[in-house]
Amino acid sequence: MHSPRWEMPVSYILAWPIGTQAGNAAFLNSKVNAQLQKILNNWAAFLLSSSSRSTLTDDKDGWFGEDAMSAMPSFDEDFTCDPETLYHRFSSWDDFFTRHYREGVRLVGFATDDVILVNACEVAPFHVAYHVQANDKFWFKDEPFSLTHMLANNEYAPQFEGGTVYEGILGTIAYHRWHTPVSGVVRKAYLVPGAYYAENLVQGFDATGPNKSLAYITQVNTRAVIFIVADSPSIRLLRFLVGGMCEFSSCEITVKEGQRVGKGSSWGRGAVGDVSMRRRRLGAG
Template sequence: MDVPVDDKVLDYEPHPLTEEGYSASAGALEELTRRAENHNQPPTSHIHGSSTSTESHKWLSKILPHGTIQSVENKFHLGNYVLDRQTGEKTWEAMSIYVRVGMHLLYYGSEQEKALHWKKTLQLLQNQSEKMGKEYDAPESKQHIVPFIQSFQLESTLYEMVEPDPNAYPTFNAFFAREIKESARPIADPENDLVTSSPADCRLTAFPTIDLATKYWIKGFGFTLERLLGSAELAAQFDGGSIVIARLAPQDYHRWHAPVSGTVRGIKDIPGAYYTVNPQAINEPGTLDVFCENKRSVMTLERSATGSPIAIVAVGAMLVGSIKYVGGVDTIGATVRRGQCLGAFYYGGSTVIVVYPPGEVALDEDLVRNSTGHKMETLMRVGWRTGVKA
């Protein structure tokens, strides 16, 4: 595993993505999704291969213009550190090769080229995401399941699943959005409804205010609560509030759960793009804000313990096929309890964002410290405590 020399991002200006670079990056992504159609190959040999491996570097060097690939390697560590909340250990997670290609697609050339480039990129990412969705909904895709389990060493987690037999799933997407036993994810302090929980098995950041989130983490231009939630009226209720960002990697359990108990007061589906939500994209100043650009669904709860509004935003990402609610929770007036499963993402990475109004939660100090002091995500599981009513 290749690990960078230090934790700091090197100070280089990104090389503009020329028309040649765009075409090469688009071709690289199409080649990766084509390779993924080979059911007999493990995903780490193509779409989920490490971007820092010698093999990946050689492959990209043959496809991408030298200036473009060198600039990205100078600008970014091709992966990121995460802190394990249970052990306190810092581990390095290499960026997958498909995310690496997605980073190239966030670049553009001149201002005149920018609008056209983004339009082409949007269409490309939508086409490839839909392609992967169809591919992994096909019966033949079940041949991917066992190689996927082996590649990401998920054998020890099979006992958690409602259906532990990989061969029982009709498609890869059915396995990807697998259901786990409720007992496998007990919630913290179940008798205390003032406690808030992690909405997912994830890499999590937590910020007491939106201003801190944009200072330390969300660096792309254009991020506002109004854009994220798709409503000025709703956003006004959270002005000055707290935010929790839960990023799901492809190997994670890919359902999200209620961080609080409450009653569903609103559901709003917002169409959008399929940009990568990798931290390198979120943390890069000057790029567009992917949270406000990507396809997402906003659920608003009235919290049982306080009567306050809570916004839960399920954000799709690069190669995500769909975002689906489960169990009828997307019905206005439905009641949900903390830790209850709300929905599932189908193939790809994704993110769940929880927004709290001012004074609604005092986020746990270790999560805030990791997010602001160390500028790192914390490995979390569904149901683990994230804070308590202030």
């Protein structure tokens, strides 16, 4: 079922060197990341093309095969597709990966209660950090968060000092679009370029890639950041950050600064590829 060589081919090759001291130095180097960006741009271009649909089949190793469907048993009922047509009518692998829910499937809890936040995307809880500092040290096992690094020295960073960070992890087969956790007005939205294959060596060697370094990579990897002024005065300013990881480094922000958003409305998506490729495609409509 969806071999890692297919969905994350570069990671399949780099999983071991990422965790070495030499690899750590290399994958934090801006010149190395500039070359990786070119590779990921080409990979993204392929995944946006119709040629990428070769695994969207019901073959044993296909995304609609028995093994894959056992992990996504209600796929045809949940998502906008046509199981009676070739490739379920998806135009590319990217189209499949960033699929839409059918109308009425993804309901918003407490839609009219401005005090309650809802999950911004289909993440599983991973980590909660309290009393977050503006700057922290990365050589402790508890994976600290550093607001200055996360927000790339943004002017709003000091307002979150001493606050709480809730972090979730988005699985490969999960829904990869983002929705607003609360109603309000978008104050600021921007993309931060960064690493793609960084790993915190303090966590110990991780043969599966940066799974032990998820808190760390939200501060050094390519990422999207959105600030929203919530309607509820008890929430006020809220920050949403999406960190790219390995090939899954693409972040598309689909809202604009000053735009009013309702709880549960769409405001972006993540996908395979590189941020610059997504920005070009988004700008082209």
